[in-house]
Amino acid sequence: MTYQHILEEPVGDVLVLTLNRPDRLNAAPPALFDELRAALGDLNGARAVLIAGSGRAFCSGADVAGGALGSDNPGDTTYAALTEHYNPAMRAIAELDVPVVSAVRGPAAGIGCSLALAADFCVASDTAYFLQAFVNIGLVPDGGASWMLPRLIGRARAAEMMMLGERVAAARALDWGMIHKVVPDEALDGEALALAARLAAGPTMALGLMRRALGQALETDYATAMTAEAQAQRAARGSADSMEGGMAFLQKRKPNFTGR
Structure with a gap:
């Protein structure tokens, strides 16, 4: 499918989605997030997703300067943009x-x-740097930031990001435990794709069940989490990848996971 604001490219078993508005530092109108959601709704067999940005930015935020959120009844317009466009795409990522x-x-x-x-x-x-600049224009974080940040970096650092509105450089984000890895700029594309390809070659069902468990982990008690693990383990144990993993372990070889 051809999109206006993103590029979609399968690379092996990885679906690469690239925000493609480099002239605006990939500032995102609601339609861009609609396109992300549409692309995530049909992975065409992809076993991992890589999200990147064109040019020298990942995404500079919603395209407010471009008029994407409108000017009439701005509060209602912004609420509608979030609830009807941005948030559904964020949920689609969480539910993959x-x-x-x-x-x-x-x-x-x-x-x-x-x-x-x-x-x-x-x-x-x-x-790279990470920025919650809303306080600087009298707004509040969105896209799930107020849920996500305390869980990633703790309440104090989340408050620092949200209430002071200062840039967090990549090295500091890594030190805080907010991100996975920092690499030289010229190595970014290759490193990220290699990681996505590694995940795509893994036991897809088990990885999906892990995503679900991690998403629920901070919302449930210990006993509920263990019950959910047992249910997930039952589902994973019946997969072809589980059988292959067990055979590979016994035969002392690298498993060949197929995502089934």
Whole structure:
């Protein structure tokens, strides 16, 4: 399918989705997130997703300067944009049954920060920074940031990001435990794709069940989490990949997972 604001490219078993508005630092109108949701709704057999940005930015936030959110009744317009466009795409990422990697260079700001951190693994260039700038314009974080940040970096650091509105450089984000890895800018694309390909070659059902368990982990008590693990283990144990993994272990060889 051809999109206006994103590029979609299968690379082996990885679906690469690239925000493609480099002239605007990939500032995202609601339609861009609609396209992301549509692409995520039909993976065409992909076993991992990589989300990246064209040019020198990942995503500089919602395209407010471009008039994407309108000017009449701005509160209602923004609410509608979030609930009807941005949030459904973020939920689509959370509900995927395959792993997600984000590749971040330059700014990941506002909704772009939320998008980058929604991935299971965020790989950042040494040029990258993460920014919750809403306080600087009298607004509040969105895209799930107020849920996500305290869970990633703790309440105090989340408050620092949200209430002070200062850039968090890639190295600091790594030190905080907010992202997976920092690499030289020229190595970013290759490193992120290699990680996504590694995940795509893994036991897809088990990885999807892990995503679900991690998403639920901080919302349930210990006993409920163990029950959910047992249920997930039952489902995974019946997969072809589980059988292959067991045979490979006994035969002392590398498993060949097929995603089934």
